[in-house]
Amino acid sequence: MPTRTGLGEFEMLVLAAVLRAGTGAYGAAVFGEVERTGRPVSMGAVYTTLSRLEDRGLLSSQLGDPTPVRGGRRTRIYRLEAEGKEALQRALSQLNQLLDGTDLGWAVE
Secondary structure, eight states: OOOOOSOOHHHHHHHHHHHHHGGGOBHHHHHHHHHTTTOOOOHHHHHHHHHHHHHTTSEEEEEEEEOGGGTTOEEEEEEEOHHHHHHHHHHHHHHHHHHTTOOOTTSOO
């Protein structure tokens, strides 16, 4: 099976959400960032995508400290790896190249 190098739309949103959430990029925070786009999303879809992106080496994760808010349970904190940043930059660059010179007068501002 060929190695997948491109990113899907939802994968780009999740990577951008991890980047935006910074050091607090745990599942619920990433979910909240994606939700801000107005796209309907489920927590399960976010966790599945985080796992898939981690399997591809675009993200890494580690367990955080236990918190009283979570009943002493630990959170899994996600971090954008250099390969993930490059994949996101490449995807955005490809989209910009494709749209370069295109009349986007129909776009909502």
